[in-house]
Amino acid sequence: MRDEDRDRSFWERKAPQYDRVAKGLFGRPLPRVLELTAAGVSGADSVLEVAAGTGLMTAVIAPRVPQVVATDYADNMLAILAERMKTAGISNVESAHRDIYALGYPSGSFDGVVAGNVLHLVPDLERALDALCHVLRPGGKLITPTFVHDETRTSWLVSRVLVSVMGQPMHRRFTAASLPQSLERRRLRVTRAETIPGLIPITYVESVFGAARKPHDRHQALGRAREPFARRAWAESYRRFQDADGEAPLEPEDLERFATAAYLIGGDDESETFRERAHQTFLDRGDREGAARSASWLARLDCCSAAPSRQRTNGSPELSVSSTRRNSIASCRVGERVRDGFRLRDAHL
Numbered sequence: 001m002r003d004e005d006r007d008r009s010f011w012e013r014k015a016p017q018y019d020r021v022a023k024g025l026f027g028r029p030l031p032r033v034l035e036l037t038a039a040g041v042s043g044a045d046s047v048l049e050v051a052a053g054t055g056l057m058t059a060v061i062a063p064r065v066p067q068v069v070a071t072d073y074a075d076n077m078l079a080i081l082a083e084r085m086k087t088a089g090i091s092n093v094e095s096a097h098r099d100i101y102a103l104g105y106p107s108g109s110f111d112g113v114v115a116g117n118v119l120h121l122v123p124d125l126e127r128a129l130d131a132l133c134h135v136l137r138p139g140g141k142l143i144t145p146t147f148v149h150d151e152t153r154t155s156w157l158v159s160r161v162l163v164s165v166m167g168q169p170m171h172r173r174f175t176a177a178s179l180p181q182s183l184e185r186r187r188l189r190v191t192r193a194e195t196i197p198g199l200i201p202i203t204y205v206e207s208v209f210g211a212a213r214k215p216h217d218r219h220q221a222l223g224r225a226r227e228p229f230a231r232r233a234w235a236e237s238y239r240r241f242q243d244a245d246g247e248a249p250l251e252p253e254d255l256e257r258f259a260t261a262a263y264l265i266g267g268d269d270e271s272e273t274f275r276e277r278a279h280q281t282f283l284d285r286g287d288r289e290g291a292a293r294s295a296s297w298l299a300r301l302d303c304c305s306a307a308p309s310r311q312r313t314n315g316s317p318e319l320s321v322s323s324t325r326r327n328s329i330a331s332c333r334v335g336e337r338v339r340d341g342f343r344l345r346d347a348h349l
Contacts, residue, residue, distance in 0.1 A: 003123045004099075007169040008073055011053075015076035018054050026147075029196035033145045034060045036194065036204045037114060040143045041065055044111035048135060050100050051118035055081035055093075061114060062090045069110075071098035100128050108137040117202070119146050119182070123171050129186040138210035142188060145204040148195065149173040155200040176203045183207045184242050218244075222254060229257050234264040252278040252290055259297075272298065 014021075023030060038060040041047050045066055052058050052070035054077055062068050062085070070093055072078050078095050085093050098104060100115075100122060113132050122128040132142060149159035150173040162168045174182070176195040180203075183190055188207035195203045225240035238261040244250060250258060259274035279294035 003169075003171075007121065007123075010167065010169055011074040012076045015054065015074060015080060018077070018080075019056065022054075022056060026198060026200055028198035029202040030056070032194075032196045033057075033116070033202055033204055037061065037116070037143055037145060038064050040141065040192075040206050041112050041114065044141070046110050047112040047114060048103070048105070048110040049114040049116070050098070050103070050132065051115060051121075052081055052095070053077045053116075055084040057114060057116050058093055059084060059088055059090065062093050065112075066092060068093045069105075070095045071103065073097065073099050101131050103131055103135055105135045107134055108140075109135045110140060111137060112141045112143065114143045116143075116145050117147055119144055119179070120149065120172050120174060121169055125172065125182060126186065129183070129188070133186065133188070133209050136209045140209050142183070142207045142209060143205070144179070144183065144207070145202050146174060146179055147200045148176050148179060148203045149200055150175045150178075151195065151201045151203075158200055174203070176201070179203050180205055180207075187245075189243055218248065225254070226257065229261060234261045237261045238265055238267070249277075252281040252285075252287070252294070255281065256294070256297075 011018075034057065037057055041061050042064045044064075047061055047065050047068050049058055049061060049068060049070045050072075052072050053074075055070065058068060058070045058081060070078075070081060072081070072095075075097060078097060082095055085091075085095075100118065101124070113136055115128075115132060119125060119128070136142060147155075149155050149170075156173075159170065159173055163170050176193070180190045180193050183205060184207075188209055190205060190207045192206040193203060195201050221240070221244045225237055225244050228234075228240065229237035237257070241250065241254065241258040241261060244254070245258065255274045255278035259271045259278065262268075262274060263271035275294050275298050279291055279298065282288075282290035282294055
């Protein structure tokens, strides 16, 4: 049986007990989450809710917007949702059986998308986020309140018990820091994040998809990223360059700064990716000196490619004090990088 089928079967069986568990043992964060979600969707014309379950969130979203489409892939959940809407006299909710990976709506169909307590459950997070962004209009808001199982020692333990004893599906565990970072990696701009305490805390996150800046705003955003870079506040600079790059691709000079900041907070793979982009962009615009410089940096990164991965402390973008980088030689790739660098430099001279 596939992971998706096994997961769906679990939620079909647990639908009758879902409300009792959600409001009981794990219910401490719920009132605040509902309050934030209701406020977050206000002003939208149309909202899609995925993994809507029994409609706990649907019931607070519907009074704030003209139209709600509530989806889930478990029919038993949707049946309870429909009954809840009927009992509450809510008539602006359309419920539909949908898979999060194949929502079936045209691009840009919704002003807002709510995905409550589902991102830790999907087998393929990137694919799920791409599907959610596809149905959001540019500038639309994605709201993702999510259990952060690894945020505290207690939640870490409870999470493992849920999986081992109850068999609950679980494909990843977030912290309050790693959840927003996962969204930002998909070019979403996080505008709000709040963690609500509980047996398993929930981090409420709002992010904006494809919001374009005016040229003046773009210049200010880049300035806000370059300023902490100049004073060597690497983590702050990394976050600000990440925001700017999510809105529009960075120029190669800023990609080099972004790569340096990523490297110095432990993001070795990200740093190499940004250097690769800078190298290609320099080549595309005919800047041989810049391309040679990027190739040389990539060769240095390749020299260290066999070093142990460095961890970001507590999920935050900070380099662990005990982390060290040990040199090793990846001869083929290093040789290629060095040759590229010198060839391009000599051609420029």
